[in-house]
Amino acid sequence: MSEAAIRIEGLSKTYAGGKQALNDVTFDVPRGQIFGLLGPNGAGKSTLINILAGLVNKTGGSASIWGFDIDAHPRNARGSIGIVNQEITFDPFFTPFETLEIQGGLYGVPKAKRRSMELLRAMGLEDKANAYSRTLSGGMKRRLMVAKAMVHSPPVLVLDEPTAGVDIELRQRLWEYVRGLNDSGVTVVLTTHYLEEAEELCDRIAIINQGQLIANEPTRVLIARAQEKLVEVTVDRDIATVPDNRCFQKIERKDERTLSVRFDKSEVNAGEVLSAIQRDGYGIVDVVTREPDLEDVFLNLTRAATQAA
């Protein structure tokens, strides 16, 4: 089982109008993982997913799903992946059970092999099996979408922004479902704008920016790569002029007596930053430092990539 769940090599897409949405993207999604695909709006994430789904034609490179090349074996490739889109799409006049049965039929799953009730149970929708789908809450509809993507038992599930616009409590529940699916052997690919979500759930994270892959690493390694550190310093009198020193990457006045300083921890340490503030005649009353989180990494990487472009 050494083969990747998804293998993407030199993938490019230029839309008819000339917009290049993907530029020579190469990465593997290892089997059995929860893999995060991150990127700012318009980075190319949906384009990539739509190519895997067979909805958009690539203009260069190759992709395979569970060992099936999407060009040479499109049916097998498509049968190996379930995709949950951002939009909620099902007929509101069918019940959740009927919705799954119809989807099973579309995928050619024989009646005896369908597991609609099992999926509804797994998604906590058992008692809604015979309700009209339109009467479900937003969170229930989303879970029904996940169940729908799983009717043909694909080994790979792609969730495109699964928790966009979902409240915190429900987000936690959806995360539990995703973990449960992963524990049962499903490889999960997740696109998200919530860095906290990626940090919490993903084993590995790839970042796309302006159609190019700018990072692809285990989550912990990616976080450790953030060199920027933040320190908030409260001083003993009102700040008239903000101190300036080359060891600060960025310094801002947060309120009358608090400075917020960003510095590169590979270049200077917090002590040097504090000394620089003291040299400007301020006494230090309080200091709060913060470790970089994924948001810092993401901003650093996308900023660096945008500047290099």
Ligand SMILES: Nc1ncnc2c1ncn2[C@@H]1O[C@H](COP(=O)(O)OP(=O)(O)OP(=O)(O)O)[C@@H](O)[C@H]1O
């Ligand atoms: N059908 C299309 N025709 C022309 N350009 C398109 C088309 N679809 C997407 N694009 C452009 O390609 C780029 C990548 O879009 P894509 O939707 O893949 O990004 P994304 O990372 O999924 O963004 P979001 O997070 O906002 O969904 C964008 O500049 C977008 O405007």
